Amino acid sequence: MSAEMHKKIRVILADDHPVVRDGLAAMVNQQPDMEVVAEAGDGDTAITLFEERKPDVMVLDLRMPKRDGLAVVQRVMEINPKARLLVMTTYDGDEDIFQCLSHGAKGYILKDAPRQEILSAIRAVSEDRPYTSSTVAAKALQRMAKPSLTERELDVLELVAQGRSNKDIARRLSITEGTAKTHVKSILTKLDAISRTEAVAVAHKRGLIRL
Amino acid sequence: MSAEMHKKIRVILADDHPVVRDGLAAMVNQQPDMEVVAEAGDGDTAITLFEERKPDVMVLDLRMPKRDGLAVVQRVMEINPKARLLVMTTYDGDEDIFQCLSHGAKGYILKDAPRQEILSAIRAVSEDRPYTSSTVAAKALQRMAKPSLTERELDVLELVAQGRSNKDIARRLSITEGTAKTHVKSILTKLDAISRTEAVAVAHKRGLIRL
DNA sequence: TTCCGCCTCTCTCTATCGGGAGAGGTTCGC
DNA sequence: GCGAACCTCTCCCGATAGAGAGAGGCGGAA
Known part of the structure; x- marks a missing residue:
């Protein structure tokens, strides 16, 4: 605990792959300014843990058992509209991006992103700044021009x-x-x-x- | 380097997600009997690194840029029929499993498997013992009963x-x-x-x- | 060579699909 | 109350898809 340290960014990881959680946890805990405070393997525990631990950021996978990432975004934003959620997934379809962002996720990043970009995204979202790579943002904009299905x-x-x-x-x-x-x-x-x-x-x- | 250590299992990781590689690397390097000797983010470098480093096991993702996991399995088995390959992926379709195993992969494991199972699989394959969970094996058997497409x-x-x-x-x-x-x-x-x-x-x- | 699987082509016939144009009912928000 | 969007239903009609039954050529394997 060094003197110049004020407060670490408290992160919750939600992903159903233990390997991915390990990877993210390793990356995050290696940073001096952030730490993982909890991990969830499904949507329901992600919501529970969010309420219990009130983290600065929650990193969410889209495909999860019990409740998928989008449902978690909806529920968490309902509980706490100021929640800072970063969706991190392999799916780059218009609809997923659009839905997550329009339901209040602050960031959307793809799993094949380099380490630095992931860490930047976490930092940005933790400060309530939106983070979206240009390609992802472009897809969200494309989607807006398209008609929705009922x-x-x-x-x-x-x-x-x-x-x-x-x-x-x-x-x-x-x-x-x-x-x-x-x-x-x-x-x-x-x-x-x-x-x-x-x-x-x-x-x-x-x-x-x-x- | 302790005295009781004979030789560590030398592992190459091939996956296009840096996060997954980190997670696997952390898990593997924490084990006293194994170490990661190289990492690849696409199929081509996976093949190159395999030839250069001649690892005891290579852990392969199926979906990769340049050359997918199955193509890597085929090529590597062509170069070295004794190669020990463990396919690790999110896809649990009959065809992927069947193709990989019938082209000589020694193991097939899903990414949502718990840490211990992944490590067991790596150990098994490194000793040239096949590793396949019962559900995966069942799918491979199912597939055998089905007609192939030309x-x-x-x-x-x-x-x-x-x-x-x-x-x-x-x-x-x-x-x-x-x-x-x-x-x-x-x-x-x-x-x-x-x-x-x-x-x-x-x-x-x-x-x-x-x- | 002979057989067999694959690819190719041909023909007929019926069910389904998809385009076009309405129209009545509901539940919204304005 | 009055659109507006949605869900429901109805007709017609041409294009496509899918079932059925063959058949010739070409390759590799026995």
Whole structure:
């Protein structure tokens, strides 16, 4: 504990891969101005730990068991609108970036980023400064120009992505085949796709659907 | 250098995420019986480093720039059939597992595995003992019962997954639409799918296609 | 050589898909 | 109260997809 040290940045890590947590923890704890105060392997414990430890920053993976990163962002911002969250993930789809940032995450960074960039991001977010690399920011802006799908359309899209026919989709959603077609047509228009299969490809690339 | 130490297990890490390499390196170097002798961020340097350093084990990620994990497995086994490779990845699709193991990887482990399991796997593979968790092994066995797609079918499947029509696929592959249909039909049969969109979903789950 | 798997092509036929154009009902916010 | 967006339903119609049944050529393996 040196004299010039004021207070370390207190960090919580939330990622379901022990290896990634170890890597981040090692990086962070090596810095004189920051320390890891807790680690979570799933979304629920991330939320609990955030409330208990009130860290300066929480680093969040998007894909996690129990509750995914986006859900954690929503819940935590609800509990504490001043929370400083840095999303760190491998997914660079428009939708993920857009959703996280518009729900209040202060930063979004990709896992293949170099060590220095990750540390810079943590520092920035801890001071309540937004951090987003130019490529990520560009995607968020792109996304803003695109039409959003409605909830129902997302329901339909999911079934389309599973390879269901319009008739099948209609049965599962308790609507007529005609209505299912209407939704699919609207999805095709919004995603600028010619066929349902292309729509699935586009939706996948944008991060509108998982798996 | 203590007296009871004979020789440490020399490990190379190949993963495009600096964070993951750090995490693994920290774990490995903390063990008295192993050490990291090199790290690679892409497939090409993984191969080069393997030849130069001749490690006891190389831990390989599947998704890497320049050359993916499977390609590295193939090339390294070609250079040195006695190579001991441990594939470590987030993908648990039949196809990835099957391909890696049948091309000679000694182990396959998922990134969300606990620390101890990862270390056990590295030790096992370093001694030329195969390591595969029961769930992973089960998938490899499942895959063996399934028909393989031919090269041409994989070409077609990729285009189908992009949302191309039969006509479009035919044009791109310089075949007639009828032939494209024949391939698609055969793909549907082999993947046990009713529609092309379902085929894409199945192929994706199995790891037959990326993105 | 003979067989077999793969790739190619052809034909027919039906179901499904996707474009186009409405229209009635709801629940919002203004 | 009045749009506006959303969900629902309805028609028509041409294009595409998928099932079924062959068949020829070409390569490698037995």
